[in-house]
Amino acid sequence: MTTTQPAAVxxxxxxxxxxxxxxxxxxxxxxxxxxxxxxxxxxxxxxxxKSAIYHHVSSKEELLELSLNRALxxxxxxxDAVHARPLPAVxxxxxxxxxxxxxxxxxxxxxxxxxxxxxxxxxxxxxxxxRRRFTRQVGELIAQAQDDGDIRTDISAVAAPRLLMGMVNxxxxxxxxxxxxxxxxxxDTVAKIALDGLRAP
Amino acid sequence: MTTTQPAAVxxxxxxxxxxxxxxxxxxxxxxxxxxxxxxxxxxxxxxxxKSAIYHHVSSKEELLELSLNRALxxxxxxxDAVHARPLPAVxxxxxxxxxxxxxxxxxxxxxxxxxxxxxxxxxxxxxxxxRRRFTRQVGELIAQAQDDGDIRTDISAVAAPRLLMGMVNxxxxxxxxxxxxxxxxxxDTVAKIALDGLRAP
Numbered sequence: 001m002t003t004t005q006p007a008a009v010x011x012x013x014x015x016x017x018x019x020x021x022x023x024x025x026x027x028x029x030x031x032x033x034x035x036x037x038x039x040x041x042x043x044x045x046x047x048x049x050k051s052a053i054y055h056h057v058s059s060k061e062e063l064l065e066l067s068l069n070r071a072l073x074x075x076x077x078x079x080d081a082v083h084a085r086p087l088p089a090v091x092x093x094x095x096x097x098x099x100x101x102x103x104x105x106x107x108x109x110x111x112x113x114x115x116x117x118x119x120x121x122x123x124x125x126x127x128x129x130x131r132r133r134f135t136r137q138v139g140e141l142i143a144q145a146q147d148d149g150d151i152r153t154d155i156s157a158v159a160a161p162r163l164l165m166g167m168v169n170x171x172x173x174x175x176x177x178x179x180x181x182x183x184x185x186x187x188d189t190v191a192k193i194a195l196d197g198l199r200a201p
Numbered sequence: 202m203t204t205t206q207p208a209a210v211x212x213x214x215x216x217x218x219x220x221x222x223x224x225x226x227x228x229x230x231x232x233x234x235x236x237x238x239x240x241x242x243x244x245x246x247x248x249x250x251k252s253a254i255y256h257h258v259s260s261k262e263e264l265l266e267l268s269l270n271r272a273l274x275x276x277x278x279x280x281d282a283v284h285a286r287p288l289p290a291v292x293x294x295x296x297x298x299x300x301x302x303x304x305x306x307x308x309x310x311x312x313x314x315x316x317x318x319x320x321x322x323x324x325x326x327x328x329x330x331x332r333r334r335f336t337r338q339v340g341e342l343i344a345q346a347q348d349d350g351d352i353r354t355d356i357s358a359v360a361a362p363r364l365l366m367g368m369v370n371x372x373x374x375x376x377x378x379x380x381x382x383x384x385x386x387x388x389d390t391v392a393k394i395a396l397d398g399l400r401a402p
Contacts (some may be wrong), residue, residue, distance in 0.1 A: 078233065080274055093399075127298045152393070155393050160390060163391060164368075170370065174363045189357045189364060192398075193394070195399055197349065198294075198396055199353070199396045200354075
């Protein structure tokens, strides 16, 4: 929130609050690309005027920032909740992986936008840094679990966290709520592959 | 190759043969997005005229098709080579995963372009179909290895091949030849995670 106007004034036209506005805008960004989307195009999709959008946000970039924060705040909240628990690193790693699957499914449009960010502005650079920090934290859990003797030491601790997050993040390209199983089922498959592999015991 | 002109005529200006032209064009597509790249922009990056590009190809879409075929032909060649070998499905699965890591590293710009295709034209739809067929073939190897008793049956055979390919494909976002280890080292990590998981034996 970068505005201090009262909520009643912030509303554009009846039918959109700030949350609903963001939901539409993130879909338009994902469909046409953020850079190729003008405020005019957003207004057209929303069926309101550009100035009605400016009642909610100060710029297109603020819409981007709000969208990226939505995904990153959720991911970081998952990590923080798990980090606080008195569990071995290997168990925290599994919980973080399951949590990231859950966030991806619940916030799919926001995570999709996040994964396309390439660092073209301050907002994008900050988002990339937060995304990299999350991957680094996954790497630290792996390293700690290696020290504990719970995770094999004959794998690259640089490549492994990136491969694991790549496995989870690929879901934006193929996960659909029907036909594949719910998020808990996919989280199970992710956790089983990551920790124990596909091979039959 | 959609032209039958002799090679000498196909060359634009001294300095580019068709292969080198493609190498530059795929980088420009990846940097600016295929849709946002005009033939004029390609000519500018190449330092030649548009008509010099038309000595090599008939359209921008032909450049896209040649680029996507480069990635897909390589992937399919890996699959075909492995498929012909008299090995248990679980071993063929491992070889296909290792082969796809190798193709990704060797053809990274072409694979990067392939992974961004969303089906906006016939060429893109065909490429998506070929990409999906590859993933389906990985799924068939998993199913066969499950029948053989070599791969666990308590995982989703729909999600697993997509997660595995997602793990490999994520490399376009983070793999660099230095600092991470060579392709064989990353292929090792992929194969170990996929088959046996991270957990210490």
